Amino acid sequence: DTGVSQDPRHKITKRGQNVTFRCDPISEHNRLYWYRQTLGQGPEFLTYFQNEAQLEKSRLLSDRFSAERPKGSFSTLEIQRTEQGDSAMYLCASRAPGAMNTEAFFGQGTRLTVV
Amino acid sequence: EDQVTQSPEALRLQEGESSSLNCSYTVSGLRGLFWYRQDPGKGPEFLFTLYSAGEEKEKERLKATLTKKESFLHITAPKPEDSATYLCAVQYSGGSNYKLTFGKGTLLTVNP
Numbered sequence: 505d506t507g508v509s510q511d512p513r514h515k516i517t518k519r520g521q522n523v524t525f526r527c528d529p530i531s532e533h534n535r536l537y538w539y540r541q542t543l544g545q546g547p548e549f550l551t552y553f554q555n556e557a558q559l560e561k562s563r564l565l566s567d568r569f570s571a572e573r574p575k576g577s578f579s580t581l582e583i584q585r586t587e588q589g590d591s592a593m594y595l596c597a598s599r600a601p602g603a604m605n606t607e608a609f610f611g612q613g614t615r616l617t618v619v
Numbered sequence: 620e621d622q623v624t625q626s627p628e629a630l631r632l633q634e635g636e637s638s639s640l641n642c643s644y645t646v647s648g649l650r651g652l653f654w655y656r657q658d659p660g661k662g663p664e665f666l667f668t669l670y671s672a673g674e675e676k677e678k679e680r681l682k683a684t685l686t687k688k689e690s691f692l693h694i695t696a697p698k699p700e701d702s703a704t705y706l707c708a709v710q711y712s713g714g715s716n717y718k719l720t721f722g723k724g725t726l727l728t729v730n731p
Contacts, residue, residue: 535717544723546623546722546723546724547663547708547719548721549718549719552717554717559717560717560718595663604710604717605668606668607665607668608653608719610655610662610664610665612662613660613661
C-alpha cells in the first residue's frame with residue numbers, strides 16, 4: 505500500500521470550465537475527507553465520507569462543488585464553472601475504521617490553477 | 620476568533636539550535652491534537668497525535684507535548700532537512716465529530 509493517491513497532481517483550467525479530481529484512499533480506510541488549502545493557510549475542511557455516505561459538508565462547499573464516493577472506495581471532487589477563487593491545493597485524507605480520533609493520512613494533493 | 624493559533628508564523632534557526640513551536644487552542648472537549656509536517660507543494664505528513672494533557676511523544680529530533688490549552692513541538696538540534704511548515708490540528712467534540720481544524724502553520728527554516 506502506497507498511501508493516499510490523488511490524481512492529477514496539477515490542473516490548469518480556464519475560468520468557467522469544469523474539473524474533476526480523484527482520490528484513492530489507503531486500502532480498508534472507510535473514512536475519507538476533502539480539504540482545500542490556499543497559500544499561507546492551513547487546510548480547510550470541505551466534506552467527509554464514511555463508506556459511501558457523505559456525512560458532512562462545509563459551508564465552503566458551494567453548489568458548484570460536488571463530491572462522491574460511489575462504492576465506498578475512491579472518491580471524486582467536481583468543481584463546475586470554475587472561478588479564479590477556486591485556485592488552491594485540494595487535499596484528500598483517509599482514516600482507518602475504529603475510533604473517530606485516530607490519525608488521518610493525506611495525499612499529495614491536486615494543485616488547481618484557474619486562469 | 621481562530622480556534623487554533625500557531626506561533627511563530629515563521630522561525631529561522633541555525634543547524635543545531637534547538638527551539639519550540641507553539642499551538643494554542645480555544646476549543647473545549649478536545650478529542651485529539653495532531654501535528655503534521657508539510658513540505659512545499661506536498662500534502663501534510665502525519666507526525667504525532669496527543670489525546671490528553673500531560674501526554675508526550677517523541678520521534679527522532681521532535682518531541683510533542685500537550686497541556687489543557689496548548690501544545691509544543693520541541694525540535695532538538697535541528698538539521699536543514701527539518702525545514703518545512705509544521706501544522707497543528709484539533710478534533711473536538713463541541714463541533715463536528717469528524718473533521719480536523721487546522722492552524723495556519725509555522726514555517727521553519729534551518730540554515731546549515
